[in-house]
Amino acid sequence: MSTVLAAAQPRASIGLGRSIAGRIGLLPALLLAVVAGMSAIDPQFYGLINILNILRNGSFLAIVACGQALVIIAGGFDLSVGAVVALASVVTAKTMAAAAIAFPGNTTLVIASGVASGLGCGLVVGLINGFCVAKLKVSGFVVTLGTMSATSGVGLMITSGIPVYGMPEVFVKGFGRAQVFGLPTAVYVALAVMVVMMFAQRRTLFGRYVYAIGGNVDAAIVSGVSIRRHIVGTYAVSSVLAALTGILLTAQVGSGQASFGGDRMMLQSIAAAVIGGVSLRGGIGRVEIVAISALFLTILGNALNLLHIDSRLQPVFLGVIMVAAVAMDELSRRRKSRV
Secondary structure (H helix, E strand, O other): OHHHHHHHHHHHHHHHHHHOHHHHHHHHHHHHHHHHHHHHHOHHHHOHHHHHHHHHHHHHHHHHHHHHHHHHHOOOOOOOHHHHHHHHHHHHHHHHHHHHHHOOOOHHHHHHHHHHHHHHHHHHHHHHHHHHHHOOOOOHHHHHHHHHHHHHHHHHHHHOOOOEOOOOHHHHHHHHOOEEOOEEHHHHHHHHHHHHHHHHHHHOHHHHHHHHHHHOHHHHHHOOOOHHHHHHHHHHHHHHHHHHHHHHHHHHHOOEOOOOOHHHHHHHHHHHHHHOOOOOOOOOOOHHHHHHHHHHHHHHHHHHHHOOOOOOOHHHHHHHHHHHHHHHHHHHHHHHHHO
């Protein structure tokens, strides 16, 4: 077991130093280029309202992308994150609305029950994903594609496509739309998630085992790593973080909606992970760089909106950037294999 622990951290360091070194340097340059260009083109870009909007939306994407990155590092995929965002939103709103009627005046209990149920439904989806992948040996792509469809259907069935209201005002105005030291509360939640994930990756056995499983699952098995438990753990974390994002979105908008997340959130979370240097082959990646990548994608989307680029064309930019990132990763691997 000590062998795989010793090997996991160097592999992560090598991945950070070689495979994604170019993209680490490229991301700040791209960020500066987009920011400088948009600041010169449209003064609205550096307006306070727009900056806060970027930070808020970037925080939502960063939280989901960090969970997605963990799954990809372990060698899997989670296509259900967007659907979990939506399900957690409607379950949280429905629970709070029902609790407010059952326990009038008890705001703390109402909010706690709603948040717990929202996170709980995310955990259930994650455990189902992890169990099917780890125990039943079903492809993570197929499993999460199925749970994505099922979860989306449940969310629509609960709401009939109608937004759910009735949440406490303190949850919406006092938390979701509040600002602390001039920044939205979602920014602080995203920073807390990133710090916890960084600590888990660098300082815990779970983080090292995830790298080991993604890097060489056979070696990890021989070394005595509990593969099933840790794979289930990655999917559980991913779904819980997606559910947390759904709760934050619900608090900001003031209603639970089955339209939150969707395919766009799923695609953007994968793109943020890949552009941020997470290898699709597993074993390589850092959440702090994924968070920077999520911020870049948010700024890019905001810039395209300000430039009045047709919304139907905007996914083209995301696709081109994602393909370029994967191509860079593959070229880097081939270059190293020749050395």
